[in-house]
Amino acid sequence: MNDISVIIINYNSSHFTINCIKSITSNTSNTITYELIIIDNASNIKDFTHLKLSLDELNLPNLKLVRSKFNTGFGGGNMFGVQFANGKYYAFINNDTVLKNNCLSIMYQFLENNKNAAICSPQQYNEKDEVQKSFDHFLSLKRELLGRKLLEKLNPIEYPKRQKIYAAPLKVQSVPGSFLVVKAEAFHSVGGFDTNIFLYYEETDLCFRISKKLKNSHCYLVPEGKFTHFKGQSTPQNIEIKKELKISLMYVLRKNSGYVTYEILRWLLTFKYLLKSIFKPKYFKLFILFLKGAPISASLKQQQLIAK
Incomplete structure (x- = not known):
């Protein structure tokens, strides 16, 4: 050992x-x-x-x-x-x-x-x-x-x-x-x-x-x-990665703090990104994500391909 x-x-x-x-x-x-x-x-x-x-x-x-x-x-x-x-x-x-x-x-x-x-x-x-x-x-x-x-x-x-x-x-x-x-x-x-x-x-x-x-x-x-x-050398910084961050946040919060806590934060973030998207349209994707509940099924993990 x-x-x-x-x-x-x-x-x-x-x-x-x-x-x-x-x-x-x-x-x-x-x-x-x-x-x-x-x-x-x-x-x-x-x-x-x-x-x-x-x-x-x-x-x-x-x-x-x-x-x-x-x-x-x-x-x-x-x-x-x-x-x-x-x-x-x-x-x-x-x-x-x-x-x-x-x-x-x-x-x-x-x-x-x-x-x-x-x-x-x-x-x-x-x-x-x-x-x-x-x-x-x-x-x-x-x-x-x-x-x-x-x-x-x-x-x-x-x-x-x-x-x-x-x-x-x-x-x-x-x-x-x-x-x-x-x-x-x-x-x-x-x-x-x-x-x-x-x-x-x-x-x-x-x-x-x-x-x-x-x-x-x-x-x-x-x-x-x-x-x-050196930070983030394997991970590009874009809206898809930001979505992944939010999906993980909501998953871990619900898992360790319960459904009610998850729902409270989910709706607060839904309204937050609705307002943000008015001035920065790129945040509309985050608004839609939270509207759907930021499900783990939306993770990039579901998009993986088998490498050669």
């Missing part, structure tokens, strides 16, 4: 994947054992070929590359990777990241030394080396209506400030999926990622379910670890 199984998804961004792997191998000390599991999520054949040839050149004995014939999304891709993993801990790392220090060892030691910690994440930086928000509050109607900043002012103990630099580990509600390390036992106990979700909110949902099922199993930001996240 390895100490950590690192699972990375590649989707038409092999250059980032290769740089991510190189940063892991160059920054991780030999005080821990780890394996690298790379899942190609049905990239075009040119990108996959480039990835395979580049990884062959690296010739890493602890690396396994597996190609999926269809894009299973973030949660599905990682769950596919878990099937090949044997680590005590799972590290789900976005391919558009690079480690700034010995992140994996720092996360491993933190989880080993803190038995009430089930999930942790390092401090996130952007490509300009600026500190970024590295945790979030659980998705709830209260958060969506009042906003994160107001919650942080009203109850700073339960909702610590996200826009603040922390020196010591901090207990939080949820950490980002861009770099998340979780105890395999805790991950298995809740069934891992919900593969109904194609993109967005998978990590929020995972952290919420672990906190509810496993008492005294908490989530932490560990700022001693540091990584750079």
Whole structure:
């Protein structure tokens, strides 16, 4: 058994994947054992070929590359990777990241030394080396209506400030999926990622379910670890992706907070995007989406094709 199984998804961004792997191998000390599991999520054949040839050149004995014939999304891709993993801990790392220090060892030691910690994440930086928000509050109607900043002012103990630099580990509600390390036992106990979700909110949902099922199993930001996240290199930013974000939001809210909460937010957002679409017609698609209930059946997941 390895100490950590690192699972990375590649989707038409092999250059980032290769740089991510190189940063892991160059920054991780030999005080821990780890394996690298790379899942190609049905990239075009040119990108996959480039990835395979580049990884062959690296010739890493602890690396396994597996190609999926269809894009299973973030949660599905990682769950596919878990099937090949044997680590005590799972590290789900976005391919558009690079480690700034010995992140994996720092996360491993933190989880080993803190038995009430089930999930942790390092401090996130952007490509300009600026500190970024590295945790979030659980998705709830209260958060969506009042906003994160107001919650942080009203109850700073339960909702610590996200826009603040922390020196010591901090207990939080949820950490980002861009770099998340979780105890395999805790991950298995809740069934891992919900593969109904194609993109967005998978990590929020995972952290919420672990906190509810496993008492005294908490989530932490560990700022001693540091990584750079280039953000969104595999995901184009357009109205279809924004629709996907809203579909996931409504699905996770209904799943974890109930039907009444879902209906309240659904109709508030329906009217919000009706008004917005008057001035920005592109938002009409979001109005229609919420009018229909933002069903999971409208997800991009339903449009996947089998790759050659």
